[in-house]
Amino acid sequence: MVLQKYTFAVIATDVAIFTTQDGELKVLLIGMKKSPYEGFFALPGGLVGGDESIDDAAGRHLFDKAGVRGVFLEQLSAFGEPDRDPFGRVVSVAYYALVPPDAHRLKTTKQYKGVSWFSVQRLPNLAYDHKHILEAAVARLRGKLAYSNIARNLLSREFTLGEMQSMYEIILGEKLDKRNFRKKMIGSGLLTETKHMQKGRANRPARLYTFKKKKMVFI
Amino acid sequence: MVLQKYTFAVIATDVAIFTTQDGELKVLLIGMKKSPYEGFFALPGGLVGGDESIDDAAGRHLFDKAGVRGVFLEQLSAFGEPDRDPFGRVVSVAYYALVPPDAHRLKTTKQYKGVSWFSVQRLPNLAYDHKHILEAAVARLRGKLAYSNIARNLLSREFTLGEMQSMYEIILGEKLDKRNFRKKMIGSGLLTETKHMQKGRANRPARLYTFKKKKMVFI
DNA sequence: TCAAAAGTGTTCGTGCTACACCCATGC
DNA sequence: GCATGGGTGTAGCACGAACACTTTTGA
Numbered sequence: 240m241v242l243q244k245y246t247f248a249v250i251a252t253d254v255a256i257f258t259t260q261d262g263e264l265k266v267l268l269i270g271m272k273k274s275p276y277e278g279f280f281a282l283p284g285g286l287v288g289g290d291e292s293i294d295d296a297a298g299r300h301l302f303d304k305a306g307v308r309g310v311f312l313e314q315l316s317a318f319g320e321p322d323r324d325p326f327g328r329v330v331s332v333a334y335y336a337l338v339p340p341d342a343h344r345l346k347t348t349k350q351y352k353g354v355s356w357f358s359v360q361r362l363p364n365l366a367y368d369h370k371h372i373l374e375a376a377v378a379r380l381r382g383k384l385a386y387s388n389i390a391r392n393l394l395s396r397e398f399t400l401g402e403m404q405s406m407y408e409i410i411l412g413e414k415l416d417k418r419n420f421r422k423k424m425i426g427s428g429l430l431t432e433t434k435h436m437q438k439g440r441a442n443r444p445a446r447l448y449t450f451k452k453k454k455m456v457f458i
Numbered sequence: 459m460v461l462q463k464y465t466f467a468v469i470a471t472d473v474a475i476f477t478t479q480d481g482e483l484k485v486l487l488i489g490m491k492k493s494p495y496e497g498f499f500a501l502p503g504g505l506v507g508g509d510e511s512i513d514d515a516a517g518r519h520l521f522d523k524a525g526v527r528g529v530f531l532e533q534l535s536a537f538g539e540p541d542r543d544p545f546g547r548v549v550s551v552a553y554y555a556l557v558p559p560d561a562h563r564l565k566t567t568k569q570y571k572g573v574s575w576f577s578v579q580r581l582p583n584l585a586y587d588h589k590h591i592l593e594a595a596v597a598r599l600r601g602k603l604a605y606s607n608i609a610r611n612l613l614s615r616e617f618t619l620g621e622m623q624s625m626y627e628i629i630l631g632e633k634l635d636k637r638n639f640r641k642k643m644i645g646s647g648l649l650t651e652t653k654h655m656q657k658g659r660a661n662r663p664a665r666l667y668t669f670k671k672k673k674m675v676f677i
Numbered sequence: 678t679c680a681a682a683a684g685t686g687t688t689c690g691t692g693c694t695a696c697a698c699c700c701a702t703g704c
Numbered sequence: 705g706c707a708t709g710g711g712t713g714t715a716g717c718a719c720g721a722a723c724a725c726t727t728t729t730g731a
Contacts, residue, residue, distance in 0.1 A: 245468055245505065246468070246469065246505060246506060246507060246508040247466035247467065247468060248466065248467060248468075248469045248506075248549075249464055249465070249466060249467075250465065250467045250538065250549055286464065286465060287465060287467075287538065288465060289465040289540070289547065290540050291540065292538060292539045292540060293536060293538035293549070294538075314535055314536065316533055316535075316536075317512060317533065317535075317536040317551045319469065319506065319511060319512035319513075319551065320511045321508070321509050321510065321511060328508065330469055330512070330549065330551075332536045332538065332549075386605075
């Protein structure tokens with residue numbers, strides 16, 4: 240059990256950025272070009288600056304890659320197997336972020352070339368231990384949905400109960416009963432009914448709701 | 459937002475080791491002798507070796523300081539504020555561990571000089587950001603108690619339902635109803651009734667129970 | 678008029694809560 | 705015999721689950 244006096248490591252953050260789109264839970268991935276991972280995809284992330292907190296670094300990488308700020312961002316776990324990165328000893332502190340579906344215009348802009356959304360059901364090959372990280376992130380998200388209101392971070396400012404329900408169904412991977420869902424959500428006291436109605440759809444217009452408070456509430 | 463190409467940091471682990479004793483939740487702390495923290499106490503921990511995973515390092519420090527192996531040990535979070543350690547850039551990956559009350563004989567042995575248990579209700583001054591880490595650990599423990607069976611890791615192999623209930627009360631910080639608690643625990647199917655009875659106490663002997671399975675079950 | 682999603686109540690079972698008294702032992 | 709913790713049942717309530725039809729719009 241002999242140790243060198245000090246072992247230094249590079250500190251990185253990787254961020255699993257989730258959104259819902261087309262009835263699926265999607266995560267942002269970046270195509271890699273460098274050996275030994277050409278053709279693989281990776282979670283956005285990068286190094287932590289020398290005078291920067293890890294949280295700040297995660298927020299910075301989130302903004303650089305997804306162009307969003309001020310969204311839900313929470314630490315998942317640190318990943319530090321000695322051989323997780325062929326480059327050398329890199330400890331990654333993983334985060335997950337939730338962005339509403341109307342915030343990601345990134346697919347069209349040039350800055351985000353090589354960046355795209357993938358359904359978590361159909362993932363490409365992932366570099367490093369990112370498959371492992373992503374599985375942990377999805378599990379955490381699914382678990383937290385049950386007893387918190389983090390779901391709000393995946394919805395637009397105004398949303399219909401139908402949209403909200405389908406978002407829950409996407410993440411949980413199961414169908415929910417419409418009447419029970421509406422009863423529970425309206426009864427939770429976290430939503431405000433607006434005066435606006437959804438428009439321009441070939442069906443009865445749905446009422447739009449907003450969340451009451453900015454801050455997170457754990458139900 | 460200019461970054462040096464690589465920023466290196468020292469990787470450490472800190473472990474909040476909990477047990478229950480004398481009706482209180484206790485945590486293991488080490489008295490410090492070196493400036494600028496002489497007179498302060500710190501969570502046991504230390505550096506991660508160059509070829510060692512962070513999990514392994516946490517287990518090693520747990521064994522070195524508390525003399526126990528194979529107990530519950532789970533990562534809490536990484537703490538990486540740039541100024542959290544006056545020594546330099548040290549990123550700490552914090553863990554929490556649960557040890558049964560009959561496993562800690564350490565107070566008497568010489569090897570563990572300067573190491574002692576403190577009630578989480580009456581903490582001494584803590585070095586670094588260890589107050590912050592410890593608060594996070596207690597909150598996690600309290601939260602997990604509600605929906606998992608991690609409590610088993612704080613009990614001896616055979617235990618009475620009274621001991622179990624008082625352990626829950628210690629951690630949750632509230633009184634529980636005896637009949638409801640017993641009903642719920644027996645009904646959970648996680649316990650096995652043994653043929654042994656508690657002995658040598660000035661009251662009616664209590665039946666001893668064990669846990670059914672080795673592996674963790676989330677109820 | 679048709680397709681599509683919105684909207685709406687009731688019943689049943691389960692699980693949580695509150696609550697008080699007798700029992701077995703050591704001293 | 706007394707102090708101490710062990711051991712037991714029931715009633716009320718809240719909550720979740722199951723379940724089907726009418727309404728409103730655009731095409």
